[in-house]
Amino acid sequence: MSFQVIIKPSDRVFEVEDGSTVLDAAIDAGINLPYGCRNGTCGACKGQVLAGEVSYGEYFDSALSEDEKKVGKALFCCAQPLTDLVIECREVEGEGIPPRILTVRVEKLEKLSHDVMGMTLKLPSNERMQFMAGQYIEFLLNDGRRRAFSLANAPHDDRFIELHMRLVASGQFTQYVFNEMQEKTILRIEGPFGTFFLREESTRPVILVAGGTGFAPVKGIVEHALRQGLKRPMTLYWGARTLEDLYMDELPRQWAAENRLFRYIPVLSAPEPEDGWLGRTGLVHEAVLEDYPDMSAYQVYCCGAPQMVDVAHRDFQRHGLPKGEFFSDAFTFANPVAKIPA
Template structure:
């Protein structure tokens, strides 16, 4: 007999099938939670039963709870617990369909190279075993965790379509203790702990409407996030217009400028513009001069069917947003990690 499973803490209801464990029902509907042995020994998949009747294979339990008579909740295990009626439960750490599990993993450091005077490209490789694998969406970031427990966030500069291989673009700030510690550790160690994935500013190619135009605005190492997203789009034969703007103070800061030029040469829907704000410090510069928002506004008469992904400082992102709003652009069509850690002041 089918039964309802009400997940109280997220306000979702799903249908379980007769004989299914809670874990099997959750998996069938695309939900994810932490599991280990899957036979009741490790107790990782704890669920709090609030209401309803269950039977648990191991450790053996037969519970029938009624919240109306103020019965205490009970802890059961999703992997060995089978509902015998409609149940109401609370599940901490549950991931809804489409969400990805955040994991702490030990990655191999496969390469570290200097791209310009202060930016390093760091290549990592995720573990090969299935239980220690990780997924991420194009545009998300990870945290590097040093042995002393301190951590720092960096955009993932590679597309999820590239499997276990990850790429980071890390700017070295010699005056910063944390920056020095990160570079010194990465240059001397063979592995590093990461927490992945992080961030709600990401993109999935199959979810974009066919009439949408995409603008990517990157400042400095914000290009890493743009690189991940664009490579994901190109790997999935995305044909909508893609406009990439990379702004920097000086020419040397556009440390991988040939790569988006190659994208534009090989794909007719890709357009790339480099913008330098301090031309006096770039004596050989012959490209566009000015600020990123100015360049974008010069090129777009309107923002109909436009989604903007902005990667940079809060000052740059909000300057771009305000400039675009003057031409009728709506804030809900701009995507940036800045909105999460530096919300717009009212």
């Protein structure tokens, strides 16, 4: 059995098989609905059900409240149709890239800091994975679980896949990566996923906000923008606890030195005395607001821990950021899909 879904206002139509979610079916149909975590945590896929009924699996109350459900709001990453649907939601500019399952080999493992591992994956010689800078892939584990990580490289550099993984004390997969995994290990991935990519049709100046390993997708976005010939002012704020946590600090400094339209502002929340830190301190989103008290003319891309992303979104809108100019990717824990937190 399948159900028909009509999207308003575009009137695009797609089918959802029984047991599938609205978002998964849209992705399979090449329709680019906004989303982030795909597990009911971030709320990026929230839209309106105008007609029809849906059921839900597990999701977080912070992403969809009971009051929102009563007025027809839905999380399309969790919503399964019980009838044909008419929904209203924003569609992302451009055609979606259908995800594919690929076999990859671990080409390189390199510690970027005490708790961040750089992983380079090699696809088969006759394969390439099409993606947009800032998207993510999911590892398909043998026990049926999935683990998702953002792509840190840009699409023009697609011979390999670059990932940045933070070691998580309770994270079974990252513990395996840090302590047991060997180069040449064979893994399966699926991707690309996500709508965290640069809206190239816009002319607004760009503010990038990264927390910890939230730098990974931002790196891909910046490298893509530079490759295309950066024409919009772009400022990166990278927040971390200590100097050591800015694990590739020399790279954005190089971008800033070589490109007059690019600025880099690192922000440490808890610098060590031995860091000798003379730069900005405090919360990274507050540093943005100190520099941009009026955000009405800007476009923001924010990636990191859910708390940081949520607070930044709220406070930036209070300072004039238009509703449709905030794009985010929140790193979350969840089952069966988990984004490893920054």
